[in-house]
Amino acid sequence: MDLAFSPAELAFREEVRAFLAEHLPDDLREKVRNRRELKRDDYLRWHRILHRKGWVAGWWPEEHGGCGWTPAERHIFDEECHNADAPPILPFGLQMVGPVIYTFGSQAQKDFFLPKLLSGEHWWCQGYSEPGSGSDLASLKTSAVRDGDEYVVNGQKIWTSLAHYADWIFCLVRTASDGKQQEGITFLLIDMKSPGVTVRPIHLMDRGHHVNEVFFEDVRVPVENRIGEENKGWTYAKFLLGNERAGIAEVAWNKKLLRRLKEIAFSEQADGRPLIEDDVFSRKVAETEVKLTSLEYCNLRVLAEMQEGSPPGGEASMLKLLGSEVTQSITELTVEALGYYAAPYDMPDETPGSNRTPVGPDHAEGVLGQHLFMRAITIAGGSSEIQKNIIAKMVLGL
Amino acid sequence: MDFNLSEDQQLLKDSVDRFIQNEYDFETRRKIANSDEGFSRKNWKTFAELGWLAVGLPEEHGGFGGPVETMVIMEGIGRGLLTEPYLPTVVLGGGLIAEAGNETQKSGILSAIADGSCMVAFAYAEPTSRFNLADVATKAEKSGGGWKLSGHKSVVYGAPSADKIIVSARTSGGQRDRDGVSLFIVDNNANGLSRRDYPTADGLRASEVMLEGVEVGADALLGEEGKAMPVIEKVVDRGIAALCAEAVGCMEVLKDETNEYLKTRKQFGVPIGKFQVLQHRMVDCFIELEQSRSMAYMVTLKLDEDEAERRKAATAAKAQIGKGGVFVGAESVQMHGGMGMTDELKISHYYKRLMQIDTMFGNRDYQLKQFAALTQ
Numbered sequence: 086m087d088l089a090f091s092p093a094e095l096a097f098r099e100e101v102r103a104f105l106a107e108h109l110p111d112d113l114r115e116k117v118r119n120r121r122e123l124k125r126d127d128y129l130r131w132h133r134i135l136h137r138k139g140w141v142a143g144w145w146p147e148e149h150g151g152c153g154w155t156p157a158e159r160h161i162f163d164e165e166c167h168n169a170d171a172p173p174i175l176p177f178g179l180q181m182v183g184p185v186i187y188t189f190g191s192q193a194q195k196d197f198f199l200p201k202l203l204s205g206e207h208w209w210c211q212g213y214s215e216p217g218s219g220s221d222l223a224s225l226k227t228s229a230v231r232d233g234d235e236y237v238v239n240g241q242k243i244w245t246s247l248a249h250y251a252d253w254i255f256c257l258v259r260t261a262s263d264g265k266q267q268e269g270i271t272f273l274l275i276d277m278k279s280p281g282v283t284v285r286p287i288h289l290m291d292r293g294h295h296v297n298e299v300f301f302e303d304v305r306v307p308v309e310n311r312i313g314e315e316n317k318g319w320t321y322a323k324f325l326l327g328n329e330r331a332g333i334a335e336v337a338w339n340k341k342l343l344r345r346l347k348e349i350a351f352s353e354q355a356d357g358r359p360l361i362e363d364d365v366f367s368r369k370v371a372e373t374e375v376k377l378t379s380l381e382y383c384n385l386r387v388l389a390e391m392q393e394g395s396p397p398g399g400e401a402s403m404l405k406l407l408g409s410e411v412t413q414s415i416t417e418l419t420v421e422a423l424g425y426y427a428a429p430y431d432m433p434d435e436t437p438g439s440n441r442t443p444v445g446p447d448h449a450e451g452v453l454g455q456h457l458f459m460r461a462i463t464i465a466g467g468s469s470e471i472q473k474n475i476i477a478k479m480v481l482g483l
Numbered sequence: 484m485d486f487n488l489s490e491d492q493q494l495l496k497d498s499v500d501r502f503i504q505n506e507y508d509f510e511t512r513r514k515i516a517n518s519d520e521g522f523s524r525k526n527w528k529t530f531a532e533l534g535w536l537a538v539g540l541p542e543e544h545g546g547f548g549g550p551v552e553t554m555v556i557m558e559g560i561g562r563g564l565l566t567e568p569y570l571p572t573v574v575l576g577g578g579l580i581a582e583a584g585n586e587t588q589k590s591g592i593l594s595a596i597a598d599g600s601c602m603v604a605f606a607y608a609e610p611t612s613r614f615n616l617a618d619v620a621t622k623a624e625k626s627g628g629g630w631k632l633s634g635h636k637s638v639v640y641g642a643p644s645a646d647k648i649i650v651s652a653r654t655s656g657g658q659r660d661r662d663g664v665s666l667f668i669v670d671n672n673a674n675g676l677s678r679r680d681y682p683t684a685d686g687l688r689a690s691e692v693m694l695e696g697v698e699v700g701a702d703a704l705l706g707e708e709g710k711a712m713p714v715i716e717k718v719v720d721r722g723i724a725a726l727c728a729e730a731v732g733c734m735e736v737l738k739d740e741t742n743e744y745l746k747t748r749k750q751f752g753v754p755i756g757k758f759q760v761l762q763h764r765m766v767d768c769f770i771e772l773e774q775s776r777s778m779a780y781m782v783t784l785k786l787d788e789d790e791a792e793r794r795k796a797a798t799a800a801k802a803q804i805g806k807g808g809v810f811v812g813a814e815s816v817q818m819h820g821g822m823g824m825t826d827e828l829k830i831s832h833y834y835k836r837l838m839q840i841d842t843m844f845g846n847r848d849y850q851l852k853q854f855a856a857l858t859q
């Protein structure tokens with residue numbers, strides 16, 4: 086057993102760090118640090134900088150435009166990016182649909198989509214959930230009916246993150262309704278500009294516009310935009326979920342959130358002393374840090390197994406559960422640290438009536454909004470309850 | 484022992500229920516909360532007509548009722564998630580003046596509160612005071628025949644609409660001494676007073692209140708110079724009891740709505756309430772609500788006991804409802820899945836209010852500490 090990273094891995098860490106120091110624009114760094122809402126252009130600017138370096142999807146195989154990073158290298162890269170307050174690379178294109186395309190797609194699909202995914206020309210969103218199908222995804226109803234060389238799609242998706250920015254959406258649609266639910270689902274790539282696609286915003290409790298409803302009304306999708314075989318979409322969807330779960334523990338990001346919490350707790354006062362010296366508060370921060378440390382080592386063990394070639398199974402659910410709980414306790418403690426100053430509400434940029442100058446100390450900016458939004462991480466991407474069902478069934482055989 | 488409402492109290496409750504039912508459905512509430520002032524002057528007038536603004540004030544100044552009547556109203560305010568500044572004006576403002584005011588102050592202001600013509604805010608917190616009410620850096624210095632106030636009061640609920648702001652300020656002693664804190668009644672438009680107003684996350688309105696050499700007369704002093712802490716604590720304990728009742732109202736709505744959702748929302752071909760893990764959590768919410776309701780009754784009935792008993796009751800009750808409220812709020816969001824995250828459903832709004840209720844006058848950790856100190 087050995088905890089150390091290899092010399093090559095350490096050298097890679099140095100290289101990433103130096104790159105970030107030189108190329109991450111200060112204004113983006115500030116925006117991320119102060120929890121401001123990132124816009125389409127902010128994400129894309131950073132995406133393009135990484136693309137120029139060849140690192141935007143470093144973990145992709147080299148033949149598809151990646152660098153073939155090992156899981157450890159990918160972990161190091163993520164860690165350094167978070168430490169530097171770089172904007173996140175959104176998962177929908179590079180992490181979710183990209184690997185599906187290069188694994189199951191036709192040559193024409195690879196040639197057309199992969200370069201545009203890497204360059205940032207195509208912004209993707211994920212059309213899985215429907216009003217009646219959330220946790221029970223396989224019950225989805227949006228239908229695709231074959232008509233010559235096209236599918237005609239009708240139905241509705243919901244909770245589609247950042248669909249208002251997207252050029253393309255990858256969808257699960259129903260192509261057969263007899264037999265097992267899972268066996269009548271097809272994986273389609275749909276151009277958001279197709280006639281009949283409408284996007285309607287949903288505002289969440291932080292009043293931000295993160296998610297949408299997407300409506301399909303007689304939308305015609307060429308058959309060549311189908312991934313793999315008709316009615317086999319569930320297989321690709323499951324493969325995609327497996328990918329979604331790599332890095333799901335968000336250790337590096339949680340560490341950053343914890344550091345910010347401590348900075349805030351050092352500068353807030355309670356009875357004339359820094360809040361961090363308050364017994365009860367410091368105990369809660371310590372408990373959270375211990376939990377984060379256990380998460381980190383659970384994650385490293387899974388990573389080491391992945392290095393040896395075994396993909397995470399039920400462990401991924403455990404990492405998601407722990408990671409989301411840690412995040413929620415950190416953001417909750419950060420809100421608590423601010424006392425009354427969590428209440429003044431600074432809405433995301435450009436919302437009508439937004440009060441951009443934060444009320445209270447500068448470090449109060451965005452804290453409550455972030456906490457409110459983070460209530461979603463135990464719901465989205467498979468709720469905590471569903472993760473527990475998976476562990477009970479897959480790992481414990483119950 | 485009797486936990487029933489008297490006939491008059493029941494009538495009051497009926498009037499509150501009727502008002503919420505007829506005048507405060509959630510869409511109306513949303514419009515009111517998003518309006519410029521964030522509450523409705525028309526409703527305020529109705530409250531005056533219904534007598535709600537006189538509750539808990541001394542009878543000789545037109546008041547009626549006491550803690551139980553306040554509880555009945557505040558529970559309704561919680562159920563309807565009302566944004567009208569009842570707590571700052573009637574419970575805190577009216578309470579402080581009734582408790583510490585001289586005859587002129589009382590007769591000048593209390594009946595004006597009762598008839599709806601005067602709104603009040605209580606400015607106690609400061610940027611570094613956290614929850615300690617005695618941590619007061621704002622200074623009041625003798626000046627001419629009166630006083631000159633300087634300092635920064637933070638997150639003052641109800642200040643944007645208040646006619647009078649009651650300010651805690653230090654007339655002697657060190658920043659966290661219990662002795663030396665005094666109260667002053669300041670006109671909201673006084674020279675040297677400036678505000679930065681903002682909406683709070685729970686849809687209310689608050690301000691940063693800056694006092695830069697605000698000159699007030701000797702008659703602005705409320706109560707005895709330097710001896711305000713016991714008065715502040717007494718009235719804040721009433722505020723705590725009122726908040727407990729409001730939280731119970733909020734939790735009740737969340738419990739009912741979530742319970743209903745579990746029965747109607749189907750996944751995997753069954754109502755999600757068939758999943759035992761959700762049943763148990765719904766049961767936990769129910770138990771938190773019942774504990775909180777019991778504590779709200781307890782603290783309400785102990786408000787007039789001696790100081791030690793009253794403080795114990797208030798800290799215990801606030802610790803319970805702070806924890807219980809946030810728990811029920813977060814669980815309700817979680818059990819609603821994506822729908823619970825939306826601005827459209829009421830769920831998230833009640834959750835946000837319960838988060839602020841936990842913070843107000845000191846969160847659960849703070850109250851537990853106070854309780855421990857009182858019971859050791």
Ligand SMILES: Cc1cc2nc3c(=O)[nH]c(=O)nc-3n(C[C@H](O)[C@H](O)[C@H](O)COP(=O)(O)OP(=O)(O)OC[C@H]3O[C@@H](n4cnc5c(N)ncnc54)[C@H](O)[C@@H]3O)c2cc1C
Nearest residue numbers: 211213214219220244246461465466468470817818820821
């Ligand atoms: C911010 C956000 C972003 C999202 N982004 C996307 C996106 O980009 N694309 C996309 O397709 N989807 C997205 N989603 C949707 C997300 O995946 C669903 O919300 C999630 O799967 C839960 O489904 P639901 O909301 O319908 O809740 P429901 O399935 O109705 O669940 C309600 C409650 O019941 C519980 N429950 C359900 N079934 C069981 C069971 N068998 N046992 C125990 N408990 C159970 C759930 O855990 C939850 O607490 C997003 C959601 C959010 C909130």
